[in-house]
Amino acid sequence: MTMTAPTEKLQCRFVYTRLGYSKYLSHLDMIGVITKAVRRASLPYAITAGITPRAVISFGPPLPLGHESLCEFFILDLTESIDPEEAKERLSEELPEGVIITEAIFPYSRRRQPNKGEMVEYELFFTTEKACEMAQNFLCPNRVFELESKGKLKAYSMEKALQSIARNDRDGLFILKVQFFQSIPDAPSVSKISTALERHLQEDEESIFLIRRLSITSL
Amino acid sequence: MTDIRQKISHQDWLSINKPARYMGGEVNQVPSKDNPKVRICIVFPDVYELGMSNLAVKIFYEILNKRPEIYAERAFAPFPDFSELLQRKDLPLFSLETGTPLKDFDALFITLPYEMTFTNILHILDVSKIPLQWKERQTGPLIISGGPSSSNPLPLSLFMDAVFIGEGEEAVIEMADLIAEMKEQNIQGSERRQALTKIEGLWVPEFPAPVKHRIYKGFVDSVPPLNPVLPNIQAVHDRATIEIFRGCTAGCRFCNAGFYYRPKRERKVEDVLAYSKALLENTGEDTLGLLSLSTSDYRHLEKLIKGLDDLKLYPEQSISIPSLRMSDNTVTLLNASKNIRKGGLTFAPEAGTQRLRDIINKNVTEEDIIQVITSASTSTYKKIKLYFMMGLPFETEEDLEGLVDLVNRLEETVRAMKPRKTISISLSGFVPKAFTPFQWARQATTEELIEKRKLVCDGLKRFNTPISWRDEITCLIEALFARGDEKISELLLVAYKNGCFMDGWYEFFSADNWLKSIEEMNINLNDYLGEKSINAPLPWDFVDYGTPKSFFLSEYQKAAKIAGVELQ
Numbered sequence: 114m115t116m117t118a119p120t121e122k123l124q125c126r127f128v129y130t131r132l133g134y135s136k137y138l139s140h141l142d143m144i145g146v147i148t149k150a151v152r153r154a155s156l157p158y159a160i161t162a163g164i165t166p167r168a169v170i171s172f173g174p175p176l177p178l179g180h181e182s183l184c185e186f187f188i189l190d191l192t193e194s195i196d197p198e199e200a201k202e203r204l205s206e207e208l209p210e211g212v213i214i215t216e217a218i219f220p221y222s223r224r225r226q227p228n229k230g231e232m233v234e235y236e237l238f239f240t241t242e243k244a245c246e247m248a249q250n251f252l253c254p255n256r257v258f259e260l261e262s263k264g265k266l267k268a269y270s271m272e273k274a275l276q277s278i279a280r281n282d283r284d285g286l287f288i289l290k291v292q293f294f295q296s297i298p299d300a301p302s303v304s305k306i307s308t309a310l311e312r313h314l315q316e317d318e319e320s321i322f323l324i325r326r327l328s329i330t331s332l
Numbered sequence: 333m334t335d336i337r338q339k340i341s342h343q344d345w346l347s348i349n350k351p352a353r354y355m356g357g358e359v360n361q362v363p364s365k366d367n368p369k370v371r372i373c374i375v376f377p378d379v380y381e382l383g384m385s386n387l388a389v390k391i392f393y394e395i396l397n398k399r400p401e402i403y404a405e406r407a408f409a410p411f412p413d414f415s416e417l418l419q420r421k422d423l424p425l426f427s428l429e430t431g432t433p434l435k436d437f438d439a440l441f442i443t444l445p446y447e448m449t450f451t452n453i454l455h456i457l458d459v460s461k462i463p464l465q466w467k468e469r470q471t472g473p474l475i476i477s478g479g480p481s482s483s484n485p486l487p488l489s490l491f492m493d494a495v496f497i498g499e500g501e502e503a504v505i506e507m508a509d510l511i512a513e514m515k516e517q518n519i520q521g522s523e524r525r526q527a528l529t530k531i532e533g534l535w536v537p538e539f540p541a542p543v544k545h546r547i548y549k550g551f552v553d554s555v556p557p558l559n560p561v562l563p564n565i566q567a568v569h570d571r572a573t574i575e576i577f578r579g580c581t582a583g584c585r586f587c588n589a590g591f592y593y594r595p596k597r598e599r600k601v602e603d604v605l606a607y608s609k610a611l612l613e614n615t616g617e618d619t620l621g622l623l624s625l626s627t628s629d630y631r632h633l634e635k636l637i638k639g640l641d642d643l644k645l646y647p648e649q650s651i652s653i654p655s656l657r658m659s660d661n662t663v664t665l666l667n668a669s670k671n672i673r674k675g676g677l678t679f680a681p682e683a684g685t686q687r688l689r690d691i692i693n694k695n696v697t698e699e700d701i702i703q704v705i706t707s708a709s710t711s712t713y714k715k716i717k718l719y720f721m722m723g724l725p726f727e728t729e730e731d732l733e734g735l736v737d738l739v740n741r742l743e744e745t746v747r748a749m750k751p752r753k754t755i756s757i758s759l760s761g762f763v764p765k766a767f768t769p770f771q772w773a774r775q776a777t778t779e780e781l782i783e784k785r786k787l788v789c790d791g792l793k794r795f796n797t798p799i800s801w802r803d804e805i806t807c808l809i810e811a812l813f814a815r816g817d818e819k820i821s822e823l824l825l826v827a828y829k830n831g832c833f834m835d836g837w838y839e840f841f842s843a844d845n846w847l848k849s850i851e852e853m854n855i856n857l858n859d860y861l862g863e864k865s866i867n868a869p870l871p872w873d874f875v876d877y878g879t880p881k882s883f884f885l886s887e888y889q890k891a892a893k894i895a896g897v898e899l900q
C-alpha cells in the first residue's frame with residue numbers, strides 16, 4: 114500500500130489594523146484594497162481555477178462600518194514560501210492610511226473546523242462618565258432591545274452575546290472593555306448591539322466616539 | 333489650515349452613505365507639500381466612484397503634482413445626503429487630501445465629462461460657500477472648467493472665470509504658473525480674469541473674444557498617468573486604464589468627441605506595453621483597460637494584445653477592450669487571446685437601416701453586424717448590447733421599422749446559437765451638438781421621441797428583447813446646453829435654484845423642475861432645438877475648433893443629399 118502525504122497548503126496569516134478614517138471602509142471595499150495590495154507587493158499568491166480566476170484569500174469576520182480594529186486578519190494561499198517579516202513590510206507600504214500589517218505568520222496552518230462562532234473583545238470610548246455609566250447599564254445580560262429588520266421591529270436579547278464587561282479608564286478617557294460572543298445561535302451581532310447602544314445614548318449621541326475591536330478568538 | 337473633516341463627528345459620518353467618498357487617504361495620494369506656491373483643486377462634478385475612473389482627473393493630478401511648487405488636490409460632488417449634512421452643520425465642501433475648504437484654494441479646475449453635471453457645478457460652488465457668478469467674485473479661487481461638453485462655453489458664461497477649450501495637458505501648467513504669479517503680486521478681480529485671456533484655449537466670459545481650440549501636440553510621446561490614486565471604494569471602472577490613442581477619424585456626423593479630439597494620434601506599441609507594465613505594478617489592478625474612442629482603429633491592436641499576453645504580471649490578469657467597431661475580424665481578434673475579459677460585447681450601430689447609417693456616416697454595413705453577431709457564436713461572450721439613436725436627422729418611420737427588423741433578425745440568429753446569446757438594446761434620443769455636421773439639425777420633440785421609442789418597443793415585443801432608454805427630457809436638456817447661449821446660462825441658474833441637481837442620476841433628475849424653469853425663463857424651445865439656418869451665424873462661431881465650419885456644412889450637405897433634401 115502506498116501512502117501519499119497530504120499536500121499541505123502554503124498559507125500566511127496576516128493581522129492588520131483598521132484605524133482612523135479607514136474604519137469607514139466597508140468589508141467589501143477592504144477585500145478589494147487588500148487584494149490589490151497583495152498584487153502590488155508581488156507576493157506569490159495562489160489563484161482559483163475557472164474562467165475568472167481570483168486570488169485565494171479568506172478574510173476574518175466583517176468589521177462593522179465605523180468600528181476601529183487592532184485584530185483584523187486574512188489568510189493568503191501561496192504558491193511558494195515567503196519571508197513573513199519581509200512580506201509584512203512590503204504589504205504595509207501598499208495599504209491606505211490607518212491599515213497597518215502588525216503580524217505575518219508563515220507557515221500557517223488553518224484548522225478547518227465547523228464555525229462555532231467567535232469571541233470578540235472591544236473597547237468603547239466615551240467623552241463623559243455619565244455616558245459611560247449609561248452604556249454599562251445598557252450592556253447587561255438581561256437587556257432586550259428592539260431594532261428594525263426588514264421593515265419590522267425585532268427584539269434581541271443580550272443574554273447569549275454578552276460575556277463580560279468592565280471599566281478600563283485611562284488617559285482621562287472613559288472606557289468600557291467588553292467581551293461578546295457572536296455568530297452563535299440567539300446572539301445579536303456586535304454591529305446590532307452597538308447600533309442599539311448608540312440609539313440608547315441618543316440624547317447625547319456624540320458621547321460615544323470610538324468603538325475598537327481588540328481581539329477575535331474562534332470558539 | 334483647517335481640516336473640515338475634523339469638524340464632522342463619528343455619528344455624522346455614520347449617518348451618510350459611503351463616508352469613505354470624502355476622506356481621501358488612498359494609496360498613491362500625493363502627500364501635502366510644504367508651502368506650495370499655488371494650490372489647485374481638481375473638481376469632478378459627480379460622485380467619487382465616477383470621478384476616480386475619469387482619465388482627465390488622473391492626467392491633471394499627476395501633471396500638476398509633478399511640479400513641487402504646485403499642490404493639486406481632489407474634490408467630487410457631494411451626494412445629496414452629504415450635502416445636507418454639510419449644510420446642516422454649516423460646513424463648506426473640502427478637498428480629499430487635506431480637508432481644505434474649496435474656497436481657500438487659488439483655483440478650481442473643473443473637468444466636465446457630460447452636460448448633465450452642470451447643475452452639480454453650481455451646487456459644488458454653493459456648498460463651498462463660493463459665489464456662483466463670476467461677477468460676484470473679486471477674490472477667492474478662480475473657477476475654470478474644460479472638457480468636451482463645454483466646447484460651446486456659452487451655457488457656463490455666468491459662472492466661470494474662464495472655460496478651456498481643447499486638450500488641457502499643457503494649459504493646466506501654464507494656468508497654474510500664471511495663477512501663482514498673480515497670487516504673489518496680489519492681483520485680484522477683473523485684472524486677474526483678463527490675464528487669463530493670454531493663455532491659448534481659454535475663453536473668459538468677462539472679456540469675450542475669439543478663442544482657438546487647443547490640441548496637445550506632444551500626446552504621442554507623453555507619459556500617461558502611471559501612479560493614479562487608488563480608490564478606496566470600488567470605482568465604476570475597476571481597472572487600470574491606458575489611453576492607446578487619442579482622436580478618431582471615423583467622422584460620424586453626430587459625434588462631438590470625434591471632432592474635439594482630432595487629429596488621431598497613436599502611442600507606440602512599445603510605449604503602451606511599458607506603460608501598461610508600470611500601471612499594473614503601481615495599481616495592483618488585475619484588469620487593464622485599453623482606452624480610446626474607437627479601439628478597433630488602433631493600427632497595431634493585434635501586436636499590442638500579443639505583447640500584453642506576454643506581459644503577464646499577475647496570474648489572473650485580463651484585458652478589457654471597450655469601443656469596438658462591428659467588423660468581421662473583431663470577434664476573431666477578441667478570441668485570439670484568452671486574457672481578454674469576456675464580459676459582454678457592446679456595439680453602437682446607432683441606426684437601423686443602411687440609408688440612415690450612411691446619412692450619419694456610421695461606417696457599418698448590415699453584413700458587418702450580422703457577421704459580428706454570427707462569429708460571436710463561437711466565443712464565450714454571452715451578452716451583446718447594441719446602442720441605437722432615435723430622431724436622427726432625416727430619419728423616417730421606415731428607418732425605425734428597419735431598426736426593429738434588424739434587431740428581430742439578430743434575435744433569430746442568436747436564439748439559434750448553442751449556447752444561446754442574449755441581445756439587449758439601449759435607445760437614446762439624438763442630441764444635435766455644436767461643432768458637428770449636425771449642429772444645424774433639428775431635435776425631435778420629446779413627444780416625437782416618446783412616439784418613436786414606443787414604436788421600437790412595440791416592434792421588439794416579439795422576442796421580448798430587453799430595452800433601456802434615456803429619458804427624453806434629459807435629451808432635451810442636453811441639447812439646450814449643447815447649442816445654448818447666454819440665456820441658457822441663466823436657465824441653469826434658475827433650474828438650480830428650483831432644485832435641479834444630480835441630473836445624471838435617475839433618482840434625482842426632476843423633469844418637472846426643469847420644465848418649470850424653462851417656462852419661468854420664457855424660453856422658446858424651438859429657438860434652441862429647431863432646425864438652424866445654414867446661412868445664419870451660430871452663437872458659438874467665435875470658437876475656432878480646428879475643423880472649419882465649411883467642412884461641417886459640406887458634411888451636413890452630404891447627409892442631406894443622401895436623404896434627397898435641399899438644405900436652407
Ligand code: SF4
Binds near residue numbers: 582584587588589625
Ligand atoms: S467612431 Fe465613435 S468616437 Fe469615432 S466619430 Fe464615430 S461615434 Fe465618434
